[in-house]
Amino acid sequence: MARIGIIGSGGRMGRAIADVLAASDEHACAGGVDRDTVLTDLAGHADALADFSAPDALVANLAAAREARTPILIGTTGLTGEHHAAIEEAAAVIPVIQTGNTSLGVTLLAHLVGEAAARLGPDWDVEILEMHHRMKVDAPSGTALLLGEAAARGRGVELGDKRESGRDGHTGRRGEGAIGFAALRGGTVAGEHSVIFAGEQERLVLSHCAESRAIFARGAVRGTAWLIGKPPGRYTMEDVLGLPSLRA
Numbered sequence: 001m002a003r004i005g006i007i008g009s010g011g012r013m014g015r016a017i018a019d020v021l022a023a024s025d026e027h028a029c030a031g032g033v034d035r036d037t038v039l040t041d042l043a044g045h046a047d048a049l050a051d052f053s054a055p056d057a058l059v060a061n062l063a064a065a066r067e068a069r070t071p072i073l074i075g076t077t078g079l080t081g082e083h084h085a086a087i088e089e090a091a092a093v094i095p096v097i098q099t100g101n102t103s104l105g106v107t108l109l110a111h112l113v114g115e116a117a118a119r120l121g122p123d124w125d126v127e128i129l130e131m132h133h134r135m136k137v138d139a140p141s142g143t144a145l146l147l148g149e150a151a152a153r154g155r156g157v158e159l160g161d162k163r164e165s166g167r168d169g170h171t172g173r174r175g176e177g178a179i180g181f182a183a184l185r186g187g188t189v190a191g192e193h194s195v196i197f198a199g200e201q202e203r204l205v206l207s208h209c210a211e212s213r214a215i216f217a218r219g220a221v222r223g224t225a226w227l228i229g230k231p232p233g234r235y236t237m238e239d240v241l242g243l244p245s246l247r248a
């Protein structure tokens with residue numbers, strides 16, 4: 001039985017993961033931590049860690065996981081380039097998954113988006129629309145960025161060179177080949193994403209709707225448990241689900 005430690009255990013996702021573990025015959029909860037509680041003990045006795053906390057906790061979380069040689073799945077979003085560099089460093093020592101969305105549906109959606117972007121070509125404008133609950137603090141969502149990366153990869157471009165978000169005021173016309181992002185916030189929406197391919201007089205829209213956080217929690221438990229016993233390295237939800245890799 002895999003014993004999973006939850007970082008951010010008192011939060012919305014932490015509680016959803018605890019519910020999945022409580023109902024599981026295969027996995028158990030090794031305990032949880034939040035801000036100002038001690039992570040090193042948990043890292044030492046859990047078989048693997050699931051981190052759904054906050055970006056400012058990431059460096060300390062990775063350090064504790066490295067120190068204890070405990071695999072870690074990072075679901076926290078709003079990460080910077082420095083965070084991604086720290087994840088790469090940790091992955092030299094322990095197995096790591098970092099993903100903006102642990103659900104099966106979004107993992108598959110990213111493949112469809114990459115395929116559509118590759119086949120439709122640059123004449124089709126790509127816009128990504130997301131909506132989340134009023135408590136979400138980062139935008140665009142990690143999932144929107146993951147889908148943008150998939151579209152960019154399908155087109156053979158870097159998302160960083162093509163990203164357009166937060167349009168407001170006299171923005172000028174759409175950049176050539178831009179991948180646009182728009183974020184809506186309100187109510188209790190668990191997560192909705194649409195990738196719109198807008199061509200000449202036609203649009204293709206690929207969408208995912210999360211009806212509850214349980215879908216993320218189930219994927220998080222599956223992905224975290226999957227890491228146990230793997231060699232150090234950076235893994236993806238595609239690896240967990242046995243899908244072809246989206247990595248370049």
Ligand SMILES: NC(=O)C1=CN([C@@H]2O[C@H](COP(=O)(O)OP(=O)(O)OC[C@H]3O[C@@H](n4cnc5c(N)ncnc54)[C@H](OP(=O)(O)O)[C@@H]3O)[C@@H](O)[C@H]2O)C=CC1
Nearest residue numbers: 008010011012013034035053054057075076077100101102
């Ligand atoms: N990858 C995926 O599939 C998904 C990712 N997410 C992401 O997961 C993260 C958490 O989301 P959600 O549960 O809704 O957020 P919440 O704000 O509900 O929960 C965050 C939790 O993390 C804790 N926390 C904050 N800072 C630290 C810290 N420095 N050290 C340890 N714990 C800390 C908080 O504790 P305290 O209250 O004491 O501050 C809180 O318990 C977000 O980044 C979100 O975008 C969410 C859903 C799915």
Ligand SMILES: O=C(O)C1=N[C@H](C(=O)O)C[C@H](O)C1
Nearest residue numbers: 077100136141142143190191
């Ligand atoms: O904060 C959330 O709630 C969610 N965050 C993730 C994201 O940023 O994409 C995943 C999911 O959409 C819910």
